[in-house]
Amino acid sequence: MKLTIVEYPDKRLKEKSKPVVKFDSELHKLLDAMYESMLSSNGIGLAAIQVGYAKQVLLLNIPDENDAQSRDSLIEMINPVVVESSGETTYQEGCLSVPSFYEDVNRFERVSVNYQDRDGNTKSIEADGLLSIAIQHEIDHLNGILFIDKLSYSRRKKFEKEYKKMLKEKKISKSGTKE
């Protein structure tokens, strides 16, 4: 299964994802294909809607202290629910669906999340640091929310301007290579 990353301003990124009810080989295929796309595009988190599937599925793969990304630290979350949150933190976020743009976003410092694994087993996790931020970013995707939706009015305007310019340049360079 070859997946393509859906990029802003694609309307699909605004869709609300549906709970997963079947923990079957189709789900496992989707998870494995999502992992491949996340790694090949240098991501640390990916939600299913970012590859066009409106399902409550997300992946997290936070690099270790040596900046190495290992499959051992891969977390697959199905049907996640934040059950507790506390504190405040700010981090300069990016998103595979909003390439080449990074901006500060406010989040909870800590979250507790209940979710299911690929076999439907109930799990829970308490997270802080980058993992907590990544979880909140990815769960937002399941609700059709992007990190740029959380920016102040003036930063959002700045984003729209920069992004439009970037898309225009992308188009020009593409038409140039095709001749």
Ligand code: QAP
């Ligand atoms: C979400 O984001 C996230 O613009 C995951 O050119 C963000 O993996 C979690 C990426 C912040 C925690 C903190 C973005 C790759 C990857 C780009 C990503 C790009 C190439 C973003």
Ligand code: CO
């Ligand atoms: Co994202």
